[in-house]
Amino acid sequence: MYKKALALLLLIAFLLLPSISEAKEIPPGRWWRIPYFSEPLQITDSQQNDLDALFDYNRNRLVELKKQLEQEKRDLTTMFEQEHLNETATLGQLKKLESTRTLLAATHFSYSLEVRKLLGHDRFQQLKTLYRDWQGKP
């Protein structure tokens, strides 16, 4: 039963992997504040503020989830290394860890999704092209 649940979680994570790789095509940080990106994409002041709010919320949430995931990982290690192993509790902890991991991936992905919604198809494609051609800080 646990293995089935685990397999399901891993499947969800696997399905999210392409989305995660999509996220890598978005520049890190507040790229909309850099003229190299903001000028050709014609990002308005209002959109910059929206992106700021989205970025702040998303990164704060990711920080929380990262902490949670690392704690759950420590808890699982502790359970596993106990002399008297509680198999059910350990597998339950593993499930919890996988759930948090899925949530982390989904939160990461949701950022890309919101950026894609805000920019629209054409500008999103343009952003990816700009990022690929970007030489970094001038």
Add this chain to the structure above:
Amino acid sequence: MAKQITGHLNEEQIIESVIDKSGLDSAVRRHLLECSACRAEKEALENRLTRFGQFSREHAPSPRRWPRLLERRPASTIRPSWRIRPSFGMGMGLVLASFLALLLNPHLFKPKKDVALEKVYQEMLRDEQFMSEIEKLEENPLPRFYVDITDFSDQDGSDDLHESRSPGGQDEIIT
């Protein structure tokens, strides 16, 4: 009628008779001619002064160069201002120190826009690092031991190994 001196001359009159003979009162002059005691006292004072003069001339150091008055510099002469007023020199020092401080802190020369952009770049670097940590966790959050022992290609074909180990679905402590 001429003034008469009774007794001897006092100390002041003796000194006066030595240093200002021409201005001497006639009564004093006459007394000095008549009184040998006062005359002796006057001569003794003269002798002491003469010896003192000789002694001073003999022991005074010979001047190496003659003293002279400082020349008045013309108004056009350029001299460093801090030599005139120490406060001006201190002020100059402060100005130089401030200039050096500005030179050593490049952010103070940059326009505000550049400073803001620099912050964005720095945040980008931090965010890139943070997101790579997130991606690592997304890929594999499990502890190493779990990765080593997990194998989903059940070799024995059993789909529910856990249930076979813990019949009744109760928590079981394995020692």
